[in-house]
Amino acid sequence: MQSASAAATGEPARITEQSIYNAAVRLIFERGYHGTSLRAVAGEVGLQMSSLYYYFPSKQDLLMQIMRRTMSDLMATVERAIAKAADPEGRLRAAIRAHILFHAKRREEAFVVDAELRALAPANYAAVVATRDRYERLFAEVLRDGAEQGQFRVPDAKLAVFALMAMCTGVAVWYRPHGRLSLERVADIYTDLFLRGVLAGGA
């Protein structure tokens, strides 16, 4: 008596694996890692908990896969955006926009990455933090380039990146797909706000 999910043969396994991933993301987003039981994840997919171990070696590993996949996609997205623009201002605008769009479109995953760092085992924590630092350096370099060329005025690039990251990552906390403001509008307002903050010129 197996429920809704799968009949099973080759391809369906991939579907099941993705379903588990999706369910885990949603539940961890809602309740946190320690607040989410594997039984709840399995129930969401229509499986018994032990069946999850056919796809994932442990709960910790499941979280780690979410983090890895999400961060890798985010990094690639922002790198592509930066590469397309010519000057620091254009690069910064593109990077912020890409970051915000990503955090809105994949808000649950993005939020989990930010909120569940604490739940990682030491080795995993170190790996994720290292990747995050590489990611933040993308922005810091754009800021420093712009400052050298006189386009930006930033007293401290690292601090500015902290501010920017927190501000834009926050979109994943409150954004709702059919909210009062369109996503494009949100991205525009945020980008303008930060750029006006760092652009040279004016008092």
Added chain:
Amino acid sequence: MQSASAAATGEPARITEQSIYNAAVRLIFERGYHGTSLRAVAGEVGLQMSSLYYYFPSKQDLLMQIMRRTMSDLMATVERAIAKAADPEGRLRAAIRAHILFHAKRREEAFVVDAELRALAPANYAAVVATRDRYERLFAEVLRDGAEQGQFRVPDAKLAVFALMAMCTGVAVWYRPHGRLSLERVADIYTDLFLRGVLAGGA
């Protein structure tokens, strides 16, 4: 054989209660609500877990007390800061500074308030969110005042507050007492960054 904590008669109880509060804040800050066991909290204070129930009716209530006390103190601090300034720009500067200083000086408590909303029972969640909304309205009103008087240019006050809150609350995530930049310097940079972003004038 009771350890370091208390000999017991009236006054010491207050000390014990405060110790439990402090230990809970620290552990929940580090490991999250669901990742923190009451046994760990008790162990930190040198008590048996059952003794905690002499001071707190439940784990959930302990979290709720942390939230209430912290939010109440934060609200009072920012309200005082706003009251002292005359014009919208001064009020905004004062409010941001107060918010940042609070989140740096009481970073563990402040972080717990932001990060553990999900761990609250529905009724508690509603209460805390209502208080948070009142708090954010303090900033929104200053922004709207300034916009009406032509000092600020904000396309959407609510969105600007979201950005500001995320940005400044983030200080509690990374701030360290003896870091590279002094707290005053951090507050200045953040305040300038946001104010340049919302001040009228310039392109």
Added chain:
DNA sequence: CCGTATCTATCGAACGATCGATAGGCAGAT
């Protein structure tokens, strides 16, 4: 000043529930 009752602050032991993880089996497709 003495005995007795009450209060304060803590303990150790135990509760049922739930956790992540494992072992072994079984049905169906290849």
Added chain:
DNA sequence: ATCTGCCTATCGATCGTTCGATAGATACGG
């Protein structure tokens, strides 16, 4: 006959909570 995908059953550990007991301080009546 094997492999794939899932099951049932169970493990030991740990969770939050409750309980009765108790040592020591305090208050009170004679």
